[in-house]
Amino acid sequence: MLSIIIITVITYFIASKGLSTFFKNGINLFDFLFGTQWKPEHDTTPLFGAFPFIFGSFSVTILAVLLSTPLSVGAAIFMAEISPKWGAKFLQPVIELLIGIPSVVYGFIGLSIIVPFIRNTFGGMGFSLASGMIVLAIMILPTITSVSYDALKSLPSGLKDASYALGATRWQTIYRVLIPTALPNILTGIVLGMARAFGEALAVQMVIGNVQRLPSSILDSVSTLTSILTLEMSNTIAGTTYNNALWSMALILLLMSFVFIMIIRILGKGSKLNER
Amino acid sequence: MVTCNNISLDQKDIAIETRDLNIYYGSKHAIKNLSMQIKKLDITAFIGPSGCGKSTYLRALNRMNDLIPITKTTGKILFDGININDKNVDLATIRQKIGMVWQKPNPFNKSIYENIVFALKYYGIRQKQILDEIVEDSLRKVALWDEVKDRLHKSALALSGGQQQRLCIARAIATKPEILLLDEPTSALDPISSGKIEELLFELKQDYTIIIVTHNMQQAGRISSYTAFFLLGDLIEYDETNVIFTNPVVDKTNDYIMGRFG
Numbered sequence: 447m448l449s450i451i452i453i454t455v456i457t458y459f460i461a462s463k464g465l466s467t468f469f470k471n472g473i474n475l476f477d478f479l480f481g482t483q484w485k486p487e488h489d490t491t492p493l494f495g496a497f498p499f500i501f502g503s504f505s506v507t508i509l510a511v512l513l514s515t516p517l518s519v520g521a522a523i524f525m526a527e528i529s530p531k532w533g534a535k536f537l538q539p540v541i542e543l544l545i546g547i548p549s550v551v552y553g554f555i556g557l558s559i560i561v562p563f564i565r566n567t568f569g570g571m572g573f574s575l576a577s578g579m580i581v582l583a584i585m586i587l588p589t590i591t592s593v594s595y596d597a598l599k600s601l602p603s604g605l606k607d608a609s610y611a612l613g614a615t616r617w618q619t620i621y622r623v624l625i626p627t628a629l630p631n632i633l634t635g636i637v638l639g640m641a642r643a644f645g646e647a648l649a650v651q652m653v654i655g656n657v658q659r660l661p662s663s664i665l666d667s668v669s670t671l672t673s674i675l676t677l678e679m680s681n682t683i684a685g686t687t688y689n690n691a692l693w694s695m696a697l698i699l700l701l702m703s704f705v706f707i708m709i710i711r712i713l714g715k716g717s718k719l720n721e722r
Numbered sequence: 723m724v725t726c727n728n729i730s731l732d733q734k735d736i737a738i739e740t741r742d743l744n745i746y747y748g749s750k751h752a753i754k755n756l757s758m759q760i761k762k763l764d765i766t767a768f769i770g771p772s773g774c775g776k777s778t779y780l781r782a783l784n785r786m787n788d789l790i791p792i793t794k795t796t797g798k799i800l801f802d803g804i805n806i807n808d809k810n811v812d813l814a815t816i817r818q819k820i821g822m823v824w825q826k827p828n829p830f831n832k833s834i835y836e837n838i839v840f841a842l843k844y845y846g847i848r849q850k851q852i853l854d855e856i857v858e859d860s861l862r863k864v865a866l867w868d869e870v871k872d873r874l875h876k877s878a879l880a881l882s883g884g885q886q887q888r889l890c891i892a893r894a895i896a897t898k899p900e901i902l903l904l905d906e907p908t909s910a911l912d913p914i915s916s917g918k919i920e921e922l923l924f925e926l927k928q929d930y931t932i933i934i935v936t937h938n939m940q941q942a943g944r945i946s947s948y949t950a951f952f953l954l955g956d957l958i959e960y961d962e963t964n965v966i967f968t969n970p971v972v973d974k975t976n977d978y979i980m981g982r983f984g
Contacts, residue, residue: 604828608890610789611822612841612897613814622840627831 457700464697467494467690478694484658486678486688494691498660500698502668506575506650507643509664510582515636518587519625522594522632527620538595544588553649556581561653568665573655575664581649586639593635597628630713637713641706645699647672671695726971728961729759729948736800737762737901737931738783738820743797743807745778745787752778754955755797760901760948765923765932767942767963770952771978776935779952780903783933784820785813801901818845821894825906827886829878829893834861834870837878837889838896845897860892863929864922884915888922895930902926904934908941920945939979943967951975 467473473494481495521541525533560580565572601624609619625632647670655667656677675692682689736759745753753775760766768776778787785806787793799807806816818841829837838857839847847853857874861867866888870881878889887907894902904923908916923932923945936942942949943963950960951974959966959975970976977983 602826602828604824604826605830607786607789607822607824608828608830608893609840611784611786611817612844612893613817614841614844615814618844623830 460693460697460700463690463693467687467694471687471690473687473691482660486691496695498658499669499671499674499695501660503644503670503672506578506582506670507640509579510586510643511636511640513579514583514587514590514639518590519594519632521591522598523620525595526598527624541588541592545592549585549646549649552581552585553652556649556653570665571655571667573653573667575654575661575666575668578650578654581653582643582646585646585649586643589642590635590639593638594632597631597635598624601627634710634713637706637709641703644702645672647676651676671699725956726959727758727957731759731761735762736760739800741798741800743782743799745782746794748792752955756957758950758957758960760931760933762931763927764948765927765934765946766948766950767946768933768935768950768952769939769942774952775955776952777905780905780933780935783903784817784822786822818897819899820901820903821897821899822903823890823894823907826910827883827890829886829889831879833875834878834889835874838893840893841897856896860896863895863926864888864892866892884911884918887911887919899930901931901933904932906935906937909937951978
């Protein structure tokens with residue numbers, strides 16, 4: 447009950463601030479979502495085009511998930527099926543530990559290892575979409591691994607027996623029976639990882655460069671919704687258009703997290719239907 | 723331990739045979755020096771209290787115990803003239819020829835059709851026409867065809883428990899096995915579904931050798947020709963079913979059948 451009240455209040459608060467950009471300050475919603483110029487403090491014609499940040503958030507999230515998913519699902523398969531002894535005794539505690547590491551630590555690792563690596567290998571600044579992608583991929587790896595591991599572990603053992611008894615090899619059993627059956631739950635893990643990546647501010651901000659324009663390659667510096675929010679929120683005065691525009695970005699983040707939760711709910715429902 | 727094994731068959735009538743088979747679960751000696759012959763194209767029932775080793779023995783016959791790392795199996799399992807308890811045999815071939823069905827129906831989370839052709843694809847059968855034929859044939863053999871022919875491509879998990887179990891049997895016979903191992907196939911089903919499965923097994927014994935583990939004495943009595951009574955890893959008594967149920971030699975067999983322990 448309390449949590450419902452808190453969520454309602456947060457949503458109302460962010461929505462009232464975020465929407466006043468469009469209703470009170472008269473910024474066009476379309477210009478906000480798709481404009482590419484972000485000049486909030488320009489004296490005569492301030493521009494509030496948040497598209498580079500929206501694009502930055504989505505691209506870094508999607509790239510991170512694309513990089514992380516094969517590694518995580520592979521790790522989960524290894525832990526659950528190929529080496530269960532190792533998996534349960536050693537890898538699972540490690541993965542659980544990794545989930546608990548604060549994001550600033552990941553950011554710092556990114557800053558001191560990944561950024562120089564990108565700079566030395568591919569040239570450029572090093573602060574880039576690629577660095578953000580790698581840091582986020584490492585960050586969400588334990589989340590996806592852990593959920594996928596649980597999904598594989600919770601499959602009825604009869605399935606595996608049935609597949610082996612029909613003469614399937616271990617690989618055929620994993621690939622044709624276990625993964626398809628656990629897929630809804632594995633996807634839930636991926637979406638959870640996505641939600642975490644989308645909402646992450648600090649680690650991303652430390653390595654991504656925070657240049658306010660659209661990137662032309664993954665070696666370019668970019669900004670995300672979250673990095674702009676953390677960087678600029680404290681420089682603005684409450685009630686100004688600039689401040690409200692930042693609230694609008696927060697509203698986008700909130701709505702996206704609702705979308706992620708909805709996807710997870712739908713996936714969960716799907717997997718329950720299948721169990722019947 | 724008093725034991726009595728009265729079954730000695732001609733070589734041509736033996737479907738599978740074990741000689742001095744020992745199975746260890748870690749330090750537990752689960753099956754002790756077990757030698758027995760199983761009659762071809764007939765039904766043999768394994769009975770005995772829980773933990774007596776009958777399921778362990780059954781699982782050994784198609785090497786399913788290999789999946790449990792702590793088990794060790796020694797001795798010979800002779801099938802088609804070769805010892806299949808040998809690390810050089812091809813498990814896929816063995817398991818194709820010796821199918822298995824479990825207590826709890828375990829269809830894959832796929833369509834009815836996909837469940838049956840699952841293994842066939844690994845044996846390299848790709849032509850749709852042949853696959854279709856095998857699906858229909860297998861489903862007819864388990865008397866499920868008429869119930870599901872209109873929804874072959876719907877999820878197998880939407881079937882009832884009894885239908886799922888018959889599907890699992892169909893899936894096992896789709897690979898054209900010689901032996902079917904059934905581990906309490908009806909104990910999770912209602913009486914009507916159980917009855918259907920029993921009738922079905924009776925039909926299937928014309929084409930397959932059937933070995934069934936059961937806790938249901940009446941079931942063993944009704945459907946099997948031979949019965950083996952297990953206790954604490956030993957084969958206590960093995961004889962024709964009517965002998966076991968009317969005139970057992972060993973007192974313990976009699977006690978178990980009369981329900982005095984177990």
